[in-house]
Amino acid sequence: MAVLSPIPTVAAVEQAVIPITATLNESVKKSLQIENLIYHIIRKNANLPTYNDEVELSDDQRVFFEDQIRSACDGTQFTFLDPEHNTCRTDCISILDDPHTNLHDVSRRLANRFFEAHNHSMSEGVFIVAVVSILINDERRKILSFLKVDYSKVYQQVRTEVSGRQVITLKLVMDSLADSPKALQKWAIVDPSHLFVWDVLALQRGKSKADMHTNVAISDYFRKFLQVNVRETPSALTALAVKEANTWSRRLDDLPQDMNRADFKARAVNFFENTDVFNTDNYVDQVLGSYVNEDMSEEIKAERLILREKHKTSLLNALSTAGVAGQVFESKPLSIPNKSKKTTMRTIQGVIITYQGELKSNNIDIKMVGNESIITIRTTQYDTDE
Numbered sequence: 001m002a003v004l005s006p007i008p009t010v011a012a013v014e015q016a017v018i019p020i021t022a023t024l025n026e027s028v029k030k031s032l033q034i035e036n037l038i039y040h041i042i043r044k045n046a047n048l049p050t051y052n053d054e055v056e057l058s059d060d061q062r063v064f065f066e067d068q069i070r071s072a073c074d075g076t077q078f079t080f081l082d083p084e085h086n087t088c089r090t091d092c093i094s095i096l097d098d099p100h101t102n103l104h105d106v107s108r109r110l111a112n113r114f115f116e117a118h119n120h121s122m123s124e125g126v127f128i129v130a131v132v133s134i135l136i137n138d139e140r141r142k143i144l145s146f147l148k149v150d151y152s153k154v155y156q157q158v159r160t161e162v163s164g165r166q167v168i169t170l171k172l173v174m175d176s177l178a179d180s181p182k183a184l185q186k187w188a189i190v191d192p193s194h195l196f197v198w199d200v201l202a203l204q205r206g207k208s209k210a211d212m213h214t215n216v217a218i219s220d221y222f223r224k225f226l227q228v229n230v231r232e233t234p235s236a237l238t239a240l241a242v243k244e245a246n247t248w249s250r251r252l253d254d255l256p257q258d259m260n261r262a263d264f265k266a267r268a269v270n271f272f273e274n275t276d277v278f279n280t281d282n283y284v285d286q287v288l289g290s291y292v293n294e295d296m297s298e299e300i301k302a303e304r305l306i307l308r309e310k311h312k313t314s315l316l317n318a319l320s321t322a323g324v325a326g327q328v329f330e331s332k333p334l335s336i337p338n339k340s341k342k343t344t345m346r347t348i349q350g351v352i353i354t355y356q357g358e359l360k361s362n363n364i365d366i367k368m369v370g371n372e373s374i375i376t377i378r379t380t381q382y383d384t385d386e
Contacts, residue, residue: 031135072187075203076217078228235335
């Protein structure tokens, strides 16, 4: 008879000389199997979750839950705050090291902490804690998943004969889990063992692409429950660098009238679309662009160059505060939300102009004459709605 090797514990993985930094690709997701699972019910008006002692799964139910967990394997990467004293990480390690002994009590503790974190403002549902194993380099490894899933009440007809009359009553049978990926409210895949470069993959329903790779990919209370902060991936840093350049430009109170603050954002986007690796100095120089032109007097040119140095210092400070300056990472232009790539101008008359890139590259010119802005758009063709 063949002897199966036990699935390594968290402690054993942590003692490995070289940690595995694999990602949850499609083959890894396909290999996912539930080892242990339990869930507890969250209700708004209750003082505590409704706890379960054990959940027995049929084969069909196991497939259902495994599919739900696979759906949860896509999310923003987070790392644990203060790992040595992180109670969520400690509880996860406890479960993974001995699921049969610890899952019952620790899952209750996690469900209660999750319940308390949201101040009773979340929608009702089922909080699932599952130990799953995945195949990494032909070896099974254990990780943990948390799912918050919608549920609905299911009633059973009970027919009773009373004095010759058939009386129907409804009996509450169960809180039914919705069999749809859309039923997932919040989800997290947790690896407390340094098996991956991230500690937690997490996301929640209704978040936009602009929220991905940022702390707002999940709600404040969910992040508080997990005790995590977003991991600085190239995708996250790319989106953050563009966001900070745009925020910085909007705060400038000394921008000359012939310069458009939206051009700073356009040049930031252009940098990542045309550069493979982020370099702080190159990025700042491209975002700032030129402050002078041939038509300026030498005196104006000198003033503009001084202003550019001032803006360069303030932009560097903004990028440093955001944790972007000094980093070297691969450009990920697809991580920049489409909304951030476009600029929209609205006039007081209700005219809306939306464009991508700099004003000049779109043949748009804005000049101030007295208190009015004269906007000129040169084009060979335009369409109107019917």
